[in-house]
Structures are given as structure tokens and as C-alpha cells.
Amino acid sequence: xxxxxxxxxxxxxxxxxxxxxxxxxxxxxxxxxxxxxxxxxxxxxxxxxxxxxxxxxxxxxxxxxxxxxxxxxxxxxxxxxxxxxxxxxxxxxxxxxxxxxxxxxxxxxx
Amino acid sequence: xxxxxxxxxxxxxxxxxxxxxxxxxxxxxxxxxxxxxxxxxxxxxxxxxxxxxxxxxxxxxxxxxxxxxxxxxxxxxxxxxxxxxxxxxxxxxxxxxxxxxxxxxxxxxxxxxxx
Numbered sequence: 001x002x003x004x005x006x007x008x009x010x011x012x013x014x015x016x017x018x019x020x021x022x023x024x025x026x027x028x029x030x031x032x033x034x035x036x037x038x039x040x041x042x043x044x045x046x047x048x049x050x051x052x053x054x055x056x057x058x059x060x061x062x063x064x065x066x067x068x069x070x071x072x073x074x075x076x077x078x079x080x081x082x083x084x085x086x087x088x089x090x091x092x093x094x095x096x097x098x099x100x101x102x103x104x105x106x107x108x109x110x
Numbered sequence: 111x112x113x114x115x116x117x118x119x120x121x122x123x124x125x126x127x128x129x130x131x132x133x134x135x136x137x138x139x140x141x142x143x144x145x146x147x148x149x150x151x152x153x154x155x156x157x158x159x160x161x162x163x164x165x166x167x168x169x170x171x172x173x174x175x176x177x178x179x180x181x182x183x184x185x186x187x188x189x190x191x192x193x194x195x196x197x198x199x200x201x202x203x204x205x206x207x208x209x210x211x212x213x214x215x216x217x218x219x220x221x222x223x224x225x
């Protein structure tokens with residue numbers, strides 16, 4: 001089993017839709033979780049950290065479910081500019097090896 | 111520097127040649143990571159350096175791959191006797207690696223093509 005797994009998609013949604021991605025992790029000792037966004041032929045960039053209590057940043061909401069060992073990302077009111085690959089990331093301790101999922105491709109169409 | 115700098119940005123080589131990829135992390139970042147990304151794939155962890163600790167080499171795919179980090183700053187990833195399956199984008203990232211702050215900043219990557 002991979003350490004971090006994501007549904008690769010692709011997810012094709014119309015503008016204004018709400019879309020959610022999940023990411024499961026196998027290491028129960030993981031303590032840090034992040035979502036990154038990667039545009040085509042670019043490097044990944046941090047989208048948001050995932051906190052135990054869940055957190056929101058504008059149209060984006062991230063949640064952590066420790067019991068089921070997954071994190072989620074919810075995007076509301078999708079924009080064309082949200083089209084990208086979304087990568088989740090989990091780490092075993094506050095710092096150390098950080099493993100990524102294979103990425104979920106999102107395409108938002110008019 | 112202001113960001114993570116990688117060189118070369120593109121490298122085309124012949125099968126069997128050795129290549130060196132360089133990463134210059136953000137000043138003050140103690141943690142440095144190398145990842146590999148093949149076309150349409152996710153990020154494959156290769157190696158992790160943290161300060162003066164022994165590196166975590168658990169992701170290196172074969173003994174043809176090695177990396178070093180001199181003076182806790184610049185890192186070089188070396189691939190010996192390159193094979194066509196080594197073709198990928200090699201991404202370097204650095205982090206402050208303090209408690210609660212292991213957010214990664216990536217370089218633009220080195221795109222390696224092995225003919």
C-alpha cells in the first residue's frame with residue numbers, strides 16, 4: 001500500500017461547482033498535512049496546511065480525519081483558474097520525510 | 111536567496127553518461143528534499159537532508175543515484191550511467207523544518223532527458 005494515496009481523477013466540473021478530493025495516508029504517526037497545487041509544467045506550491053480542527057481559506061476548506069486516516073480538500077464556487085493538479089502531503093513528525101500522493105487533476109470548464 | 115534555485119533547468123544526455131543536478135536552497139532552511147516527477151505522475155521521494163544528521167536515502171531507486179549536501183547548503187544529485195527511465199523532472203525543495211513549519215518551497219526543477 002502506498003504511504004499516501006489520492007484519486008487521480010480527472011475531475012471535470014463546471015464553473016461554480018463544488019468539488020471535493022480525499023487523500024488517505026497509511027502512517028498513523030503522521031502529524032503534518034498539507035495540500036499543494038501544481039500548474040502544468042510548474043513546480044508545486046503550497047495551497048494550505050491542514051489542521052486537526054479543520055481550516056478554511058476563502059473558497060477552500062481542508063479537513064483531517066485521524067480515525068479514518070484521510071484528509072480532504074473542498075473547493076466551493078470553482079473558477080477556471082482552479083484548474084490544476086492538487087497534491088496532498090503527509091509527514092511522520094513535525095519534520096522529516098514528507099510523502100506526496102500522486103495528485104488529483106481538476107479541470108474547471110465554462 | 112529569495113527562492114530555491116536549481117540548475118540546469120534542462121539537461122539532455124546520452125544513455126550511459128553521468129549527470130549532476132544542483133540545488134541551492136533558501137538561506138536558513140535546514141531541510142532539503144529531492145523528488146522525481148515522471149510525466150503525468152506524482153512526486154516520488156528520493157532523499158532528505160536535515161542539518162548535520164545522516165540523510166534519509168530510502169527513496170533512491172538504485173545505487174546509480176547519490177546525493178550530497180555540502181556545508182548544510184547546496185546539494186548535488188548525481189545520476190551515474192543514466193538510463194532512459196531516468197528521464198523525469200527532478201525537483202528540489204527546502205524547508206525551515208522547525209516544529210509546525212515544514213512547509214516546502216520548491217525550485218523550478220531540472221528536466222532530464224536521457225536519449
